[in-house]
Amino acid sequence: MMCLISIVGTGRVGASIAFLCVSNGLDDVLLVNTTKEKAIGESLDVASAIPANSKFSIRGTDDYSELIGSDIVIIAASVGIYTKHRAENIDHQVAMIKNIAKKIKKYCPSAIVLLVSNPLDVLTYFFQKTTGFSRFKVIGIASSLDTSRFRYYISETLSVPQSSVSNALVLGEHGDSMVPIFSGVSVGDNPLFSMIDSRDTITDNVRNYWRTLRNFKSRSQFGIAKNVFDVVDAIRNKKEISIPASVVLDGEYDEHDVAMGIPVIINQNGVSEIQKIKLDDTESSSLKKSAEKIRSDIKSVHD
Ligand SMILES: NC(=O)c1ccc[n+]([C@@H]2O[C@H](COP(=O)([O-])OP(=O)(O)OC[C@H]3O[C@@H](n4cnc5c(N)ncnc54)[C@H](O)[C@@H]3O)[C@@H](O)[C@H]2O)c1
Numbered sequence: 457m458m459c460l461i462s463i464v465g466t467g468r469v470g471a472s473i474a475f476l477c478v479s480n481g482l483d484d485v486l487l488v489n490t491t492k493e494k495a496i497g498e499s500l501d502v503a504s505a506i507p508a509n510s511k512f513s514i515r516g517t518d519d520y521s522e523l524i525g526s527d528i529v530i531i532a533a534s535v536g537i538y539t540k541h542r543a544e545n546i547d548h549q550v551a552m553i554k555n556i557a558k559k560i561k562k563y564c565p566s567a568i569v570l571l572v573s574n575p576l577d578v579l580t581y582f583f584q585k586t587t588g589f590s591r592f593k594v595i596g597i598a599s600s601l602d603t604s605r606f607r608y609y610i611s612e613t614l615s616v617p618q619s620s621v622s623n624a625l626v627l628g629e630h631g632d633s634m635v636p637i638f639s640g641v642s643v644g645d646n647p648l649f650s651m652i653d654s655r656d657t658i659t660d661n662v663r664n665y666w667r668t669l670r671n672f673k674s675r676s677q678f679g680i681a682k683n684v685f686d687v688v689d690a691i692r693n694k695k696e697i698s699i700p701a702s703v704v705l706d707g708e709y710d711e712h713d714v715a716m717g718i719p720v721i722i723n724q725n726g727v728s729e730i731q732k733i734k735l736d737d738t739e740s741s742s743l744k745k746s747a748e749k750i751r752s753d754i755k756s757v758h759d
Pocket residue numbers: 464465466467468469470488489490491494532533534535536552555556571572573574575576597598601630675676677680
């Protein structure tokens with residue numbers, strides 16, 4: 457069955473996601489951007505990556521009514537660039553997400569929605585509250601990217617290939633309070649804790665990855681694009697994947713009324729299960745603090 461994947465916000469990240477969907481022949485893709493020229497320009501560029509044997513197409517618009525029929529909507533829109541932390545433009549970003557949420561509810565109320573825009577957990581929360589969509593169909597994608605960065609730093613620190621690192625996971629906020637979960641990680645046959653003295657350096661490096669990257673490049677795009685693509689691919693191709701992602705919580709991990717990164721299983725219907733994993737005391741208390749940080753950001757928003 458043919459599907460429509462729509463991407464709202466077609467800057468660096470949105471266009472990179474579109475490129476992966478189109479070049480892998482996933483589905484028809486619609487790009488929606490407030491600046492019509494940007495949406496059309498990116499669609500023309502990405503259209504050259506459609507494989508010759510593909511039956512799918514891509515188009516760009518500024519007209520939200522074209523979202524009708526979308527099965528998956530990815531939101532990568534942004535009204536500004538943060539420089540110090542991801543919640544810098546929180547009021548503007550929340551106003552933007554509420555506006556987009558109302559349009560998605562109007563034009564494609566059955567879609568599975570993947571959020572990418574920052575501050576990720578706060579926007580996932582407000583999108584779900586504004587639409588009233590099932591919390592299992594509103595998924596913030598970021599902790600899987602943070603997990604890729606965690607795995608990268610473990611591998612760099614120990615000079616081992618990433619393929620030998622198992623069960624790396626980052627939970628909590630997509631922000632400075634994110635919590636790398638060291639206790640379950642193994643490298644080859646050994647627990648990570650038997651190979652490092654402290655978790656502090658790796659934790660700082662993972663939290664500051666975006667700042668390090670910005671010393672050399674204006675903003676990230678490819679890592680998040682691949683992590684989003686993997687989720688779209690799982691939904692479309694009926695695969696089941698286990699990743700950390702941001703979901704509005706209703707008692708899981710003893711948290712209510714907040715969205716944050718927790719381990720989930722995603723299948724063709726969205727989140728099929730929130731997984732409960734064992735954490736050590738340090739991780740549990742850091743995760744609680746991370747939830748509190750997100751909750752306080754949510755409360756700080758001025759309408
Ligand atoms: N989740 C993650 O791990 C992760 C990683 C990287 C970037 N991000 C976030 O993704 C977002 C996009 O980043 P980027 O570098 O592509 O930004 P960008 O500035 O290059 O692109 C944003 C685009 O959104 C458009 N836009 C603004 N408001 C819109 C609206 N209401 N409807 C449709 N389009 C709208 C802008 O015109 C622009 O083209 C940012 O919030 C960024 O912080 C998240």
